[in-house]
Amino acid sequence: xxxxxxxxxTLSAPIEARLxxxxxxxxxxxxxxxxxxxxxxxxxxxxxxxxALLPQYEGRIQLIYADPPFYTRRTYRARIGRGEDSRRPxxxxxxxxxxxxxxxxxxxxxxxxxxxxxxxxxLSPDGTxxxxxxxxADAYARVLLDELFGPEALLNEVIxxxxxxxxxxxxxxxxxxxxxxxxxxxxxTFNADAVRTPYHPNTVSTFASSPKAGFGKVPNLxxxxxxxxxxxxxxxxxxxxxxxxxxxxxxxxxxxxxxxASSNPGDLVADFFCGSGTAPVVAAKLGRRFxxxxxxxxxxxxxxxxxxxxxxEPFTLEFEAGRGPLRPARTRTPPAVARSASEVxxxxxxxxxxxxxDPAWDGRIFKSANQSQRPVRSGQVTPALAIKDARRxxxxxxxxxxxxxxxxx
Numbered sequence: 001x002x003x004x005x006x007x008x009x010t011l012s013a014p015i016e017a018r019l020x021x022x023x024x025x026x027x028x029x030x031x032x033x034x035x036x037x038x039x040x041x042x043x044x045x046x047x048x049x050x051x052a053l054l055p056q057y058e059g060r061i062q063l064i065y066a067d068p069p070f071y072t073r074r075t076y077r078a079r080i081g082r083g084e085d086s087r088r089p090x091x092x093x094x095x096x097x098x099x100x101x102x103x104x105x106x107x108x109x110x111x112x113x114x115x116x117x118x119x120x121x122x123l124s125p126d127g128t129x130x131x132x133x134x135x136x137a138d139a140y141a142r143v144l145l146d147e148l149f150g151p152e153a154l155l156n157e158v159i160x161x162x163x164x165x166x167x168x169x170x171x172x173x174x175x176x177x178x179x180x181x182x183x184x185x186x187x188x189t190f191n192a193d194a195v196r197t198p199y200h201p202n203t204v205s206t207f208a209s210s211p212k213a214g215f216g217k218v219p220n221l222x223x224x225x226x227x228x229x230x231x232x233x234x235x236x237x238x239x240x241x242x243x244x245x246x247x248x249x250x251x252x253x254x255x256x257x258x259x260x261a262s263s264n265p266g267d268l269v270a271d272f273f274c275g276s277g278t279a280p281v282v283a284a285k286l287g288r289r290f291x292x293x294x295x296x297x298x299x300x301x302x303x304x305x306x307x308x309x310x311x312x313e314p315f316t317l318e319f320e321a322g323r324g325p326l327r328p329a330r331t332r333t334p335p336a337v338a339r340s341a342s343e344v345x346x347x348x349x350x351x352x353x354x355x356x357x358d359p360a361w362d363g364r365i366f367k368s369a370n371q372s373q374r375p376v377r378s379g380q381v382t383p384a385l386a387i388k389d390a391r392r393x394x395x396x397x398x399x400x401x402x403x404x405x406x407x408x409x
Contacts, residue, residue, distance in 0.1 A: 001146065001147075002143065004109070004147070006106045006109055008106065010114075011113070011114055012114075014118065015048055015051065016051040017048030017049050017320040018052070018321035019044070019320060020319055021316050022365070022366065023316070023317045023365060023367070023368055024314055024315075024365060024367045025304065025314060025315055026367070027313075027315075028370065031314045033369070033389075035314050036314070037316045038313065038314075038315075039291070039315035039316070040292070041293075041315055042291070042294075042319070044293060044318075045295045046273065047115055049272070050118040053122065057122055058121055060122070061123055062262075063130075063262050063270070064123060064129045064130070064270045064272070065255065065269070066129065066131045067279075068112060068132075069108075071102060071105065072100045073100065075097070075098075075099050076098055076099075076100065077095065077247065078094060078298050079092050079243075079245035080093055080095050080353070080400055081094075082379070083378040095298065096296075097246065097296070098247065098275075098296050098299065112137070112140075112144070113144055116148055117148055120149060122270065124184065125185045126187045126189055128183050128184070128189065128262040128263075129180075129181070130158075130180070130258055131179065131180040131181075133178055134174070134177045135178075138180065141180060142157075142180055149183075153184070154180070156179075156229050157229065158178070158229050158230070158231060159177075159178060159230040160176060160178075160179060162235045179258075181262075192261075193223075195257050195260050196223060196224035196225060196227075199221055199224060199225055203221075207219075231257070233253045236249040244277075244305075246275055246276035249275065249276040251278070252278055254278075263288055265287035268290070268291065269283040270291040270292070271290070271292050272293045273293075274292040274300075274303050275294060276299065276303065277299075277304075277306040278306075280311075281306045281310045284310065285311075304317060304354070305354050305373035308368075308371040308373060335347060335407075337407055337409050339390070339393055339409050342386060342388070343385060344357050344384065344409060345383055345385075349380040350380060351399050352381050353373070353374045353381070353397075353402075354372070354381065355372055355381060355395060355398070356368040356372075356385075356396050357370050357387055357394070357395050357396075358394045358396075359387040360392060361392045369387065370386055372385060392408070393409040394407065394408055395407045395409055
C-alpha cells in the first residue's frame with residue numbers, strides 16, 4: 001500500500017497538556033448547583049489536549065468530527081459588529097479569528113498527521129471519523145488516513161456542495177468540500193433511518209404514472225431514501241440566521257446529518273477544532289455527550305455562548321496550563337452592578353458581549369448559574385440575570401473588544 005512521505009514525518013509521543021477547570025456552566029441555570037457536568041469545552045492546542053485525554057478516553061469516543069485548517073494559507077477574521085450592512089464587508093467590525101498560514105505543505109502535514117493519529121486512538125472500536133477538508137489538502141489526508149485506518153476503512157467520500165459568490169474567472173468555481181469518512185471497525189454505527197430524505201417529486205410522479213418504472217422495483221416512497229454521498233446544504237453566509245460571526249462556520253444541518261447517522265443518544269461526540277461550536281451544540285441538542293476543543297480564545301468564547309443558549313446539560317470549561325485561564329484580573333473601574341434578592345443587573349450593557357453570574361462564588365471554580373449572550377444580528381445582552389440562594393455573588397463578563405472582567409458584587 002502506498003504511503004505519503006515527507007521530510008520530518010514522525011509520530012513521536014506527544015506531550016500531555018495539563019488541564020485545569022475554569023468553570024462549571026449550567027445553561028440558563030438548568031441543573032444548578034448539584035448536577036454533574038459530563039460534557040467538556042477545552043481551550044488548548046488539541047495535540048496536547050488529546051494526549052491528555054488518552055488515559056480516560058482512549059477507544060471510547062464514538063464519533064469525531066474534525067474540521068481543521070484547510071491549508072488555504074490565509075488569515076481569517078471574526079465579525080463582532082452588530083446591525084452592520086452585510087453587503088459591505090469593508091464596513092464590518094472584526095477581530096482576531098484564526099490563522100491557516102503554513103510555509104509549505106510539509107509544515108501542514110507535520111501539523112495534521114499526529115493529530116489524526118491521536119483521533120484514531122481515541123475512537124472506539126465501532127467509532128467513525130469525519131475529516132472535513134477541501135481541494136487544498138484532501139488528497140494528502142486520504143493517503144494519511146489509509147495509512148492509519150487501513151484503506152478498507154474508508155466508508156464514504158462525501159461531497160458537501162453549496163452556492164456562493166466566487167472571484168474565480170479562469171476555472172470552474174470551487175463550491176464543494178470533502179468529508180472523508182473512516183470507520184474504526186466493521187461494527188460501526190450507521191443509522192440509515194435517522195437520515196432518510198424524501199424522494200424527489202419527479203421520482204414520486206414517475207412511479208405513480210407507470211408500473212414499469214424502476215424495472216419492477218418500487219421503493220418505499222413514503223419512507224424516503226438514504227441520502228447519496230453528495231449533499232447540498234447552504235453555507236452560513238452573511239445573512240444566515242445561524243451566523244455567529246466566527247469564520248468558516250459550518251451549518252447545523254450538516255452536523256445534524258453526521259451526528260444522527262454515526263452516533264446514538266448518549267454516545268460521546270468529539271470536535272477538536274470546534275470553531276464556532278456547531279458540532280457540540282448539535283450533539284447536545286440530539287442527546288449526545290460532547291468534548292469540544294480549540295486553541296483560539298475567540299472560538300472557545302463563541303462556543304461557550306452557543307452552548308449557554310443551546311445546551312441542555314451542564315458542561316465544564318477548561319484550559320491548558322500555559323495558555324492562561326479565562327478568568328482575568330480584577331479591574332479598578334468596573335461597570336456598575338446592582339443586586340437584589342432575586343436578580344443581578346448591569347447598569348450598562350452596550351459594550352458587553354457575554355456575562356454570567358455565580359451566586360455562591362467560592363473563589364476557585366466559577367459556577368455559572370445564569371448567562372446572557374449578545375444577539376448576533378442586533379441588540380444587547382439581557383441586563384438582568386435571575387439568581388436564587390445567593391451568598392457571595394460574582395459576575396464575569398466579556399466586552400465586545402474581548403476584555404474579560406470578574407466582579408464581586
